[in-house]
Amino acid sequence: MGICTKVGIVGMGHVGAHVANSLILQGIADEIFMTEICSGERDRSKKLAAEVQDLGDSLAFCPHNVALHNCGDDYAQLAQCDVIVNAAGDVHRSAVDRDGELFFTTDTAKTFIKTIADAGFSGVWVNIANPCDVVATEIWKESGIDPRRVIGTGTALDSSRLKYVLSRVTGYDQHSITAYMLGEHGASQFAAWSNVSFGGKPLSQLAQEQPERFSFDYKELEAQARQGGYVTYAGKQCTEFAVADAACRLVRAVVSNEHYITACSTLLTGEYGEEGIFISLPCVVGADGVEEVITLDLSDEELDEFHASCAHVRENLARTHIA
Incomplete structure (x- = not known):
């Protein structure tokens, strides 16, 4: 730069x-x-x-x-x-x-x-x-x-929404939570629950140790993260602050060459057997853009959701003749 x-x-x-x-x-x-x-x-x-x-x-x-x-x-x-x-x-x-x-x-x-x-x-x-x-x-x-x-920007925003939901139900600060919404920035996105952690401790372990605090309805919290934008839109007919800040966070990572890890949309080159489209996975972002794509150990259900999300992006690409 x-x-x-x-x-x-x-x-x-x-x-x-x-x-x-x-x-x-x-x-x-x-x-x-x-x-x-x-x-x-x-x-x-x-x-x-x-x-x-x-x-x-x-x-x-x-x-x-x-x-x-x-x-x-x-x-x-x-x-x-x-x-x-x-x-x-x-x-x-x-x-x-x-x-x-x-x-x-x-x-x-x-x-x-x-x-x-x-x-x-x-x-x-x-x-x-x-x-x-x-x-x-x-x-x-x-x-x-x-x-x-x-x-x-992809699911950088949706991951922030998931952290906000988890912060509200657990009382922990968003910055101490690792949690990703992955896949399409749209209706087919999903929460990678198998990789959620608080201060480095897996959610699965915390749910066993403190069930009264960490045994919540995963589907309901995932839906809240997925629908957060529509809650905002319903009240003011636009979304603006959060998505703008998500974009600026990526800009800062690029111009400062941070090697910052976040969920964002990038070209798939074989991850989980998918390629040729942009979709969100955890990425390392620096001066040259996406420097590395991080593949997580997803559950079988999460892998199915990821493939379904990729299929939906391909459907939209075909509709616009971009594919």
Whole structure:
């Protein structure tokens, strides 16, 4: 990474704007290049100008100065960035169906991926747009970039939701809990209960030693983690804070070369007998993107759930002719 950290954002809706704000407040970026998607539905240029103005007005209260660039729909300007966050979506289309944004986001992504690639982008993509795994696969195929340089936020967010649920029922802090939702960032995701631990001690062992505290309804807690986004959406017709912070955590891992381990969407290359699609497993994230994929010892039931999740991603890829 260069001395001056440059981050690009495509799509300045609820999530994109919160990504920019979180990057500023955490001191992750020195320059932020913001673009909007071309759309005949409404004038997005005014929204972009408004967000840039509002963010600029906040700088006096922030840790350090950040150069803010309104790039309109000139996507080629983002080629100079270290990381580009794709937040170009329309959450209202997924209000009922987790795959509701499928055609909108994949069609939209085609309008900027190749332009940025042809302009010489050699950094790392972080994809938020849903269906996350499908769009991440599309970014890889359309750009021709090393697939390890494409990261989907995937179940990083869902894993955080699972930790939050487990924190509430046990009283332990989320940072002391190791727990992953794996597979698709969507309805087919699943909790890897066989690998949950508290302070390094397996849940299975704790359930035997302290049944009154650790014998809970796994399916119910898993459902709460899976449906957390819809609880948020039901109240304010969007999700914004958590997913933006998940993306920023990945950006920080890249620009700081952290070798940070998190669940996120990456290209499968034979893990559990699957390959050729993006889906979430625990990954080591650093300057080059996904440096290593960690395969866990999953139970037979969890393996079945993983294969079913992969099958659903492939179905969506076939629907959009990306496969």
